[in-house]
Amino acid sequence: MSAALFIDILLWGSVFGVGLIAFRRGPPVFKASLREGSMDFINIVPRIALGVIGSGYIAAIIPQEVITGWLGPDSGWLGVATAVVAGAATPGGPVIGFSIGTVALKSGGGVPQVVAYVVAWALFAFQRVILWEIPFMPARFVWFRCAVSVPFPFVAAAIAMVIGKP
Amino acid sequence: MIAVLVAVSAALVWRRDGTDGVLEILTHDLSLFGGILPRVLAGCLLGAFISEILPHEKVSRALGPKSGLKGLLIGTAFGAILPGGPFTAYPVASALLAVGADFGATIAMVVSWTLIGYGRAVAWEIPIMGTDFTLWRILISLPLPVLAGSLGRFVYVRLYPTPAAKDDEN
Numbered sequence: 001m002s003a004a005l006f007i008d009i010l011l012w013g014s015v016f017g018v019g020l021i022a023f024r025r026g027p028p029v030f031k032a033s034l035r036e037g038s039m040d041f042i043n044i045v046p047r048i049a050l051g052v053i054g055s056g057y058i059a060a061i062i063p064q065e066v067i068t069g070w071l072g073p074d075s076g077w078l079g080v081a082t083a084v085v086a087g088a089a090t091p092g093g094p095v096i097g098f099s100i101g102t103v104a105l106k107s108g109g110g111v112p113q114v115v116a117y118v119v120a121w122a123l124f125a126f127q128r129v130i131l132w133e134i135p136f137m138p139a140r141f142v143w144f145r146c147a148v149s150v151p152f153p154f155v156a157a158a159i160a161m162v163i164g165k166p
Numbered sequence: 167m168i169a170v171l172v173a174v175s176a177a178l179v180w181r182r183d184g185t186d187g188v189l190e191i192l193t194h195d196l197s198l199f200g201g202i203l204p205r206v207l208a209g210c211l212l213g214a215f216i217s218e219i220l221p222h223e224k225v226s227r228a229l230g231p232k233s234g235l236k237g238l239l240i241g242t243a244f245g246a247i248l249p250g251g252p253f254t255a256y257p258v259a260s261a262l263l264a265v266g267a268d269f270g271a272t273i274a275m276v277v278s279w280t281l282i283g284y285g286r287a288v289a290w291e292i293p294i295m296g297t298d299f300t301l302w303r304i305l306i307s308l309p310l311p312v313l314a315g316s317l318g319r320f321v322y323v324r325l326y327p328t329p330a331a332k333d334d335e336n
Contacts, residue, residue: 037214054172094290136256
């Protein structure tokens with residue numbers, strides 16, 4: 001858990017840093033952004049509560065073996081394509097996404113497929129997009145970003161095929 | 167919609183595992199929620215401060231539609247060093263959009279955060295997937311944010327053409 005602590009320190013350090021800069025611009029600037037940030041926080045909390053508390057249930061009903069099975073070995077580009085779909089469809093937090101990747105890798109899944117899976121999961125796991133990205137960002141931007149991201153898990157898999165295993 | 171999805175999933179868990187199963191997930195997720203809350207606050211404050219202190223003209227010059235490859239690279243670098251999770255990245259990205267960054271640079275930032283940001287890699291990917299796979303995967307991902315950003319910019323200019331944003335690609 002020391003990594004998490006490190007990140008917390010860095011995060012609050014940055015907040016403190018930019019807060020200090022804002023304060024030096026004058027207390028009204030500081031107060032206004034403090035109020036704005038707090039309002040954002042209050043508005044976002046119910047949505048996150050639903051998402052975080054609900055995600056455990058969504059993850060619990062999707063069996064991990066199903067997703068791992070889709071990543072099968074020697075599956076070529078079809079396997080990459082299914083890996084991309086599986087990555088986008090994987091519910092839950094990073095623990096679940098990376099665990100499935102590890103299981104797939106250990107049970108003989110192809111490396112390019114697992115890379116495609118991890119990259120697709122990172123780019124547009126539906127749950128993160130719905131729970132985090134859409135509440136914070138303009139919806140138009142989110143859909144646009146997802147649409148232009150579609151080729152990139154395939155690009156990553158292609159690079160993985162070219163440069164080989166780690 | 168999400169509420170319905172959650173309710174249905176919870177009902178299915180209850181049918182399979184009974185009340186104990188439902189409660190177990192609830193306690194686990196509640197503690198996760200409690201742990202995340204302060205970081206959400208930090209992310210919101212970070213976003214608000216950044217949108218307040220960044221000079222708008224500078225941002226739109228550095229990350230706007232005319233910022234070229236440099237803007238995409240700045241977005242990528244920014245995404246890679248940004249601390250925290252989704253609760254930081256999205257408010258900050260939203261703030262950048264608000265102060266004049268274009269879709270391309272913001273896409274580069276979000277994609278970079280998600281693919282090469284060290285936060286998730288250090289906290290989750292290395293412990294779970296191993297250092298070799300993680301470093302190798304990050305290496306493969308290095309070019310992707312810039313590519314995604316330029317594709318985004320390329321498509322955006324054609325989807326929503328404005329006289330000012332014309333023909334400044336590549």
